[in-house]
Amino acid sequence: MxxxxxxxxxxxxxxxxxxxxxxxxxxxxxxxxxxxxxxxxxxxxxxxxxxxxxxxxxxxxxxxxxxxxxxxxxxxxxxxxxxxxxxxxxxxxxxxxxxxxxxxxxxxxxxxxxxxxxxxxxxxxxxxxxxxxxxxxxxxxxxxxxxxxxxxxxxxxxxxxxxxxxxxxxxxLGAVAGSGPAYFFEFMASLQKAAVNLGFDREKARAMVQQTALGAAEMAIASELELEDLRKQVTSKGGSTAKGVEQYQAHDLDKTSDDAVKAAVKRNQEMAKLF
Ligand SMILES: NC(=O)c1ccc[n+]([C@@H]2O[C@H](COP(=O)([O-])OP(=O)(O)OC[C@H]3O[C@@H](n4cnc5c(N)ncnc54)[C@H](OP(=O)(O)O)[C@@H]3O)[C@@H](O)[C@H]2O)c1
CATH class of the missing domain: 3.40.50.720 (NAD(P)-binding Rossmann-like Domain)
Known part of the structure; x- marks a missing residue:
């Protein structure tokens, strides 16, 4: 059929x-x-x-x-x-x-x-x-x-x-893609707050963050490079992006994502038992 x-x-x-x-x-x-x-x-x-x-x-x-x-x-x-x-x-x-x-x-x-x-x-x-x-x-x-x-x-x-x-x-998949929009919103909101903390207007900060997220997602979709290599491609040695990225690495973003996804998988498994 x-x-x-x-x-x-x-x-x-x-x-x-x-x-x-x-x-x-x-x-x-x-x-x-x-x-x-x-x-x-x-x-x-x-x-x-x-x-x-x-x-x-x-x-x-x-x-x-x-x-x-x-x-x-x-x-x-x-x-x-x-x-x-x-x-x-x-x-x-x-x-x-x-x-x-x-x-x-x-x-x-x-x-x-x-x-x-x-x-x-x-x-x-x-x-x-x-x-x-x-x-x-x-x-x-x-x-x-x-x-x-x-x-x-x-x-x-x-x-x-x-x-x-x-x-x-x-x-x-539920822990990454199902919950993922919330993780991205959390990250976007934190970037917005960082801009506001330095005196930026809230609405302008939001516009800047959401368009950057969209642009980065579209670049990732259009590119055949690994995501890590894409990140390297837009990070000049000794430049300002490198300084910013160092801060994320110092706070171990990989481990944070690993913990977040494992916690969400665990909760998915617990919830399956409720029904
Ligand atoms: N939204 C998401 O992003 C998302 C993502 C993944 C999975 N889901 C799943 O998709 C399902 C629907 O989500 P949703 O966001 O569309 O929820 P929703 O907007 O609350 O829609 C559920 C609908 O079911 C109707 N309903 C209630 N009792 C019913 C019955 N006995 N027979 C037939 N229809 C009945 C409700 O009608 P009334 O309003 O008239 O009570 C309502 O229109 C959920 O199981 C959710 O877990 C949603």
Missing amino acids: TTQTRKIAFIGAGNMTQSIVGGMVSSGYPSDHIFVSNPSAGKLEKMAQSLNVHTSHDNAEIANAADVIVLAVKPQLMADVCAALTEQVSNLADKLIVTIAAGIRIEKYRSYLGDTIRMVRVMPNTPSLVGKGMSGLVADDRVSDDDKAYITEAFDGVGETLWVADEDELDI
Whole structure:
């Protein structure tokens, strides 16, 4: 079955669903093949108007109509949502189940939805909301290459996609790319404060920092050099950048990042046990 012929149902019309569906429609996915359900009306009305997708307050109705079901509710609601789908959708085993919820492992979905499901877990990150996401994906071994190509194409609409080997790797991806925007904001805010501490206007400092972050990210994407070599390339010996970089090295930025990622992986693993 090709991308164009699959009917896809999103359970939950929150921020992430709105972005993913927006990306899919912009990339040419037929909106009459997209179904979205949500308890409250406002988000559905907005999506029906702006994206021309089918909407419903009934999760089972759209799940029954679709070939692919995307579970896009908060993790704490997942058990109840899945229990209702199990009762009201007859052929779950024939559908591709995709979840974007953080933390919940495939094994847990099997206990909710039955042992015969085929499933993809996607871990998008917040920049997906502006089409610059980094989504990690992992599938169980029942998911076909065709399924994988299909779901890659769907998430390519909100940024880049990266398949990982297993759910442990997805925890690591979550700790780097999922939590990463917060690390970058923390660093950007600290650079902004440093400029303000020297008397710079707050708004001007912000403009300077955010444009520099964007420029550095785009240079990294455009370059084939290792990131460390890119850093060396913009650091003349004895110059002012070298003096600044020395300060970061003196405070062991590598160790700080290592500790941060390990702490976030540990928390991902702890949270997986909560659901
Ligand atoms: N946002 C991110 O950057 C991000 C990143 C990675 C993963 N995720 C995961 O993506 C999922 C959705 O996140 P989000 O940011 O889109 O959350 P969100 O904006 O809060 O959206 C969740 C939606 O689910 C709806 N909902 C509540 N109960 C429901 C039910 N029983 N059946 C169907 N829909 C129901 C809510 O409707 P009402 O508002 O009407 O209650 C809301 O529209 C979460 O599991 C989250 O962990 C999000």
